[in-house]
Amino acid sequence: MQADKTTLNDLSIFNSNEEQEVLHYLDFTNTVGGRDWLRHFLSNPFDDIQTITDTQTIIKKIMAVQEKWARTPLTNGTVMVMEKFYESAVQDIPHNPGMLGSFYYRLISGPDYSLIRYSVKHFDDFFIGLQQIVDLLTADNNPVILKTLLDQIQLRLNKNGLPELLDYDRKSKMTRQQVLKLGYYLKRRYKQEAKELIEMYSKLDAYYSMACACIKYKLCFPVFIDAREPEVRATQLFHPLLHTPVAYDVDLKRQHNFLFLTGANMAGKSTFIKAAGIAVYLAHTGMGVPAQSMELTLFDGLLSNINVVDNIVQGESYFFNEVQRIKKTIEKISNGKKWLILIDELFKGTNVQDAMKCSSAVIEGMIKIKNSLFILSTHLYEIGHDLEQYPNIQFKYFETSVVNDQLYFSYQLKDGISNDRLGYLILKREGVVDMLQRL
Numbered sequence: 205m206q207a208d209k210t211t212l213n214d215l216s217i218f219n220s221n222e223e224q225e226v227l228h229y230l231d232f233t234n235t236v237g238g239r240d241w242l243r244h245f246l247s248n249p250f251d252d253i254q255t256i257t258d259t260q261t262i263i264k265k266i267m268a269v270q271e272k273w274a275r276t277p278l279t280n281g282t283v284m285v286m287e288k289f290y291e292s293a294v295q296d297i298p299h300n301p302g303m304l305g306s307f308y309y310r311l312i313s314g315p316d317y318s319l320i321r322y323s324v325k326h327f328d329d330f331f332i333g334l335q336q337i338v339d340l341l342t343a344d345n346n347p348v349i350l351k352t353l354l355d356q357i358q359l360r361l362n363k364n365g366l367p368e369l370l371d372y373d374r375k376s377k378m379t380r381q382q383v384l385k386l387g388y389y390l391k392r393r394y395k396q397e398a399k400e401l402i403e404m405y406s407k408l409d410a411y412y413s414m415a416c417a418c419i420k421y422k423l424c425f426p427v428f429i430d431a432r433e434p435e436v437r438a439t440q441l442f443h444p445l446l447h448t449p450v451a452y453d454v455d456l457k458r459q460h461n462f463l464f465l466t467g468a469n470m471a472g473k474s475t476f477i478k479a480a481g482i483a484v485y486l487a488h489t490g491m492g493v494p495a496q497s498m499e500l501t502l503f504d505g506l507l508s509n510i511n512v513v514d515n516i517v518q519g520e521s522y523f524f525n526e527v528q529r530i531k532k533t534i535e536k537i538s539n540g541k542k543w544l545i546l547i548d549e550l551f552k553g554t555n556v557q558d559a560m561k562c563s564s565a566v567i568e569g570m571i572k573i574k575n576s577l578f579i580l581s582t583h584l585y586e587i588g589h590d591l592e593q594y595p596n597i598q599f600k601y602f603e604t605s606v607v608n609d610q611l612y613f614s615y616q617l618k619d620g621i622s623n624d625r626l627g628y629l630i631l632k633r634e635g636v637v638d639m640l641q642r643l
Contacts, residue, residue: 205249205488206505206536210529214510214546215481216445217246226482229444230491232416235280237402238409245410249488253428253502258347259490260425265350266415269340273412278333282326283402289323290395297388306380317380320387324378327390327398331370334405335361357404360397365389414491423492426483427499433458434503434542434577436484440496443479450615451496454480456577460598462570464588465581466622467602472615473581474510474548476602480579481508481546504541507533510548523553530566543576550582560584564591571596588621 212218219225227246233239250256266273294316298305310317338354338361346354361367369386372378378386390398417423421444429435435457442449450472456463467473483493485506509529530550537543550566551559564587570578571594591597601622605612631637 205251205485205503207249207485208507211481211506211508211546212247214508215478215485217482217485218243224445226444226486229421230413230417232413232420233409234278234412235283235406235409237283237406238413241407241410242413245414245489249485250490251488251502251504253430255349256428256488256490256502258349260492261347262350262411263415263418263490263492264425265341265343265346266412267419270412270415270419272340273337276333276336277329278337278405282330282333283405285323285326286330286398286402289319289327289390290398292319294319294391297384297391299388301381301384303381306384309384310380317383321378321383324383324386324390327386328370328374330401330405331361331366332374334401337405337408353404353407357401360401363394363397366394418492421492421494424495424497425492426487426495428487429499429501431501434461434501434544434575436480436498436500436544436577438480438483438493438495438498438500441479441483441498442494443475444482444494446475449479449494452476452479452617456579456598458574458596460596461574461576462567462578462594462597463580464567464591464597464599464621465579465601466583466585466588466599467581468604468622469583471602471604471613471622473602475615476617477508477510477546477548477579477581481506481544484544501542503544505536505543506546507536507543508546508548509533509550510546521553523551526551526553534569537573537576540575545570545576545578545580547578547580550580556584560587563587567591568594585621585623 215226216224217226219227222228227243230246231239231242233242250259295309295313297320298309301309334357338357341350342354366389369382369389372382418425436454437457438452438454440451441454442451465473465476479494483495483498484500484503486493487498487500488503509526533545537545551562554562563582563584567580567587568591570576574596588599592599599619599621600617601620603614603616603618603622605614
């Protein structure tokens, strides 16, 4: 599924502020490499249902053994020690030292021996933990992706020479000879395999993170419908980054493919749009989604028009960039493929009358595109009445109420069009009107 950088920013899939980032929300990785793989997975949503369902299966399998996995001796510190071992220059390690040779190496090259012994212990923990994970996940019905990964790990753990060197009583202390033999083997004969195992574990760590997120936040796995026409149905959908989110139901399909959303400032329009976009995006990565249940078709792309900015350097106004974004959107979605389009407050960069005319023209054009789904929010409720003639437009609004000049937001999605205009009331409530009157 296609999603450009603007869309990823609009939905906060990635954000410089971790508290406002979906990646951070899903990050339960134990290693730096795992976080890199998690970022990779979130940056590359899939474009086929089979790969998505295989990824879901992998995550579900890890969820089933998550508690046992968490008790394995695998940590980021262990991985860092292993990587540092290959970067460190140590005195040549004897290939097959006897008792006397081991004693002299320990005596003459004490710091190097200490580093080798410390590193070997971490390698041992890594091998133990990795074998435990392989044993936990190995099954006859594994997806090809997981089976291949586990087979490749096992192949390297069984490399000729390594099992023999690890065949000692781990409850007792390793002898100097055992430390140096294993250190030599790891340094001279196992470097490539060790790096490959670290990379494979990092990938598993990313899957583990996704599984932990699904458990912690009670995310549901969406069901993909193999259909030619686009569709999204979700119950109790919520925005994952909110501490106390309000849930919504969403039902978009070809017969009602355009959702016209109105409501006052702060009523919840932007949050709703982003929640829908995040859920559809995560679904295409194989992740669970923030909803009670969700069914959807595979989408070819997701585009948003939420946080448009001006460009002072190039002399481009806010309105000009809004127009350019809409132009690019129309160019892309005119290809007959399935797209989800999210637009928040169309044409904020011009006067009201101009915005109404431009918005009506864009909406009346977009509703001709039957193979895409649209969610559009606006303050321009007046244009909604002229759009009621189109049967494929749904009209929803977020209700607000005012009691004794106090605003109350239910964040509930209702059928119809809102004509609430509460800007002045908010200005007054925040004391700005009084401040101005006292000038």
